[in-house]
Amino acid sequence: MAERSLQVGVIGAGAMGRGIAQVVASAGQSVLLADASPGVVEQARATIAKALSRDVDKKRRTQAEADAVLARIVDAGIIATGYEAFHGCGLVIEAVLERLDVKQSLFSALERVVAPDAILATNTSSLSVAAIAGACANPERMVGIHFFNPAPVMPLVEIVPAIVTDRSVTERVASLVSGWGKTTVIATDTPGFIVNRVARPFYGESLRQLEEGIADVATIDWAMRELGGFRMGPFELMDFIGNDVNYAVTRSVFESFFNDPRYAPALTQQRLVESGLYGRKRDRGYYDYREGAVRPEPVKDEALGRSILDRTLAMLVNEAVDAVHRRVASPADIETAMTRGVNYPRGLLAWGDEIGPAVILGRLEALQDEYGEDRYRPSPLLRRRVRDRLPLLS
Numbered sequence: 018m019a020e021r022s023l024q025v026g027v028i029g030a031g032a033m034g035r036g037i038a039q040v041v042a043s044a045g046q047s048v049l050l051a052d053a054s055p056g057v058v059e060q061a062r063a064t065i066a067k068a069l070s071r072d073v074d075k076k077r078r079t080q081a082e083a084d085a086v087l088a089r090i091v092d093a094g095i096i097a098t099g100y101e102a103f104h105g106c107g108l109v110i111e112a113v114l115e116r117l118d119v120k121q122s123l124f125s126a127l128e129r130v131v132a133p134d135a136i137l138a139t140n141t142s143s144l145s146v147a148a149i150a151g152a153c154a155n156p157e158r159m160v161g162i163h164f165f166n167p168a169p170v171m172p173l174v175e176i177v178p179a180i181v182t183d184r185s186v187t188e189r190v191a192s193l194v195s196g197w198g199k200t201t202v203i204a205t206d207t208p209g210f211i212v213n214r215v216a217r218p219f220y221g222e223s224l225r226q227l228e229e230g231i232a233d234v235a236t237i238d239w240a241m242r243e244l245g246g247f248r249m250g251p252f253e254l255m256d257f258i259g260n261d262v263n264y265a266v267t268r269s270v271f272e273s274f275f276n277d278p279r280y281a282p283a284l285t286q287q288r289l290v291e292s293g294l295y296g297r298k299r300d301r302g303y304y305d306y307r308e309g310a311v312r313p314e315p316v317k318d319e320a321l322g323r324s325i326l327d328r329t330l331a332m333l334v335n336e337a338v339d340a341v342h343r344r345v346a347s348p349a350d351i352e353t354a355m356t357r358g359v360n361y362p363r364g365l366l367a368w369g370d371e372i373g374p375a376v377i378l379g380r381l382e383a384l385q386d387e388y389g390e391d392r393y394r395p396s397p398l399l400r401r402r403v404r405d406r407l408p409l410l411s
C-alpha cells in the first residue's frame with residue numbers, strides 16, 4: 018500500500034484528534050474525522066481553519082495550500098450507529114476519552130469494519146496499549162501513537178508497541194509518522210512511556226522541596242529556569258499544563274507502578290486540585306493570574322538555587338538511567354524524547370555524564386541516607402556505570 022495515498026481516520030475530534038488531523042492533512046494525506054458528539058467535527062474544522070489562516074498571515078503557507086489542507090479533512094459524521102465510514106482506512110487513530118472501557122469497545126467494533134491489514138492506533142497517554150489491544154480479535158495490528166499537545170506544534174511522537182504488536186506494524190507506523198514531519202521514538206508499553214515517566218521528578222522533587230519549606234515556588238522556578246536552563250520552572254509549567262491534568266498523570270504513573278514511592282503524588286498538588294486551582298485556565302494555581310495580581314519575587318540566592326537544581330537534576334538523571342536499565346527505550350531515544358518532547362535544555366544522560374555519574378550517585382545516596390526513603394534509591398545501572406567507570410550515554 019502506498020503510504021502517501023493511505024486513507025487515515027481519526028476518531029475523537031477534541032484537542033488531540035483535531036491536532037492529529039491537521040498534522041496528517043498538512044502532510045498531504047486525506048483524513049476522515051469523527052466524534053461521538055454532534056457539532057464537534059465542525060468546531061474542529063473551524064479551529065484548524067483559524068490555525069491555518071494564522072500560518073497564511075505569517076507566510077508559512079499560501080492560502081491555496083491552507084485551503085487544500087482543510088479540504089483533506091473530511092467530516093465522517095457522528096459515531097452513533099457504528100464505524101462503517103472508516104472501512105476504507107489503512108490507519109485509524111483514536112483520540113477519545115481516556116477510559117479503558119470506551120477505548121476497548123471502540124476498537125472491538127472498529128476492527129470488524131476495517132480491512133484485515135488496517136492498522137489501529139491509540140493516542141492514550143496513561144492506559145496500557147496491551148489492555149486496549151486485549152479487546153481486539155487481532156491485537157497484533159494495534160499500536161500506540163502518542164502525540165503531545167498541541168499536536169501540530171510539538172515535534173515528538175512516541176510509538177508504543179504492545180507486547181503483542183507485530184514488529185512490521187511498529188516499523189510502518191514509525192516511518193509514516195516520520196513522513197508527517199514528526200520525530201519518532203519507540204517506547205515500551207510501560208506507565209508514562211518515556212516522557213511522562215522520566216519527567217516526573219521535575220515536578221515531584223520540586224513539590225517536595227516546596228513542602229519542606231526549602232524555597233517558595235518563585236525561587237524554585239527561578240533556579241530551574243535561570244540556573245538549569247529549563248524553558249519554564251516546574252510550577253509555571255504545572256500551571257500551564259493544568260494542575261488537574263498533571264496530578265492525574267502523576268497518580269496514574271504512581272498507581273500503574275504499584276505505588277512505587279519514587280512517583281508518589283504530592284499532597285500540595287492534590288489540595289490545589291481539590292480547591293479548583295488548576296492554573297492558568299482557572300486564573301489561579303501556584304501563581305495568581307488575575308488582573309492586578311502581583312507576581313512574587315524569587316530569592317535569587319545562587320547557593321540555594323544550585324542546591325535545588327542539583328537535587329532535582331539528580332532525580333531526573335536517575336530516572337533516565339533507570340528507564341535505560343528497564344529497557345523503556347534506547348538511550349538515544351530517551352535523550353531525543355526529553356529534548357524534543359518537553360524541551361529540556363539537554364539530554365539527561367549526557368547531562369549526567371557532564372556532572373559525573375559518581376557525583377549523581379553521591380547526591381542520591383546522601384538523600385537516601387537523610388530521608389531513609391526508597392524514593393531516592395539509585396538505579397542499579399547508575400551504580401554499575403560508576404563502578405565500571407563507564408558513561409551513562411553509550
Ligand SMILES: NC(=O)c1ccc[n+]([C@@H]2O[C@H](COP(=O)([O-])OP(=O)(O)OC[C@H]3O[C@@H](n4cnc5c(N)ncnc54)[C@H](O)[C@@H]3O)[C@@H](O)[C@H]2O)c1
Nearest residue numbers: 029031032033034052053054112113114115140141142166
Ligand atoms: N490533552 C493532552 O494533553 C493529551 C496529550 C496526549 C494524549 N492525550 C490523549 O488523547 C486522548 C484525547 O484527549 P483530548 O485531550 O483530545 O480529549 P478531549 O476531551 O479534548 O476530546 C475527546 C473527544 O472524544 C470524543 N469522544 C468521547 N468518546 C467517544 C467515542 N466513543 N467515540 C468518538 N468520540 C468520542 C468527545 O466528544 C471529545 O470530543 C485521550 O486518550 C488522552 O489521554 C491527551
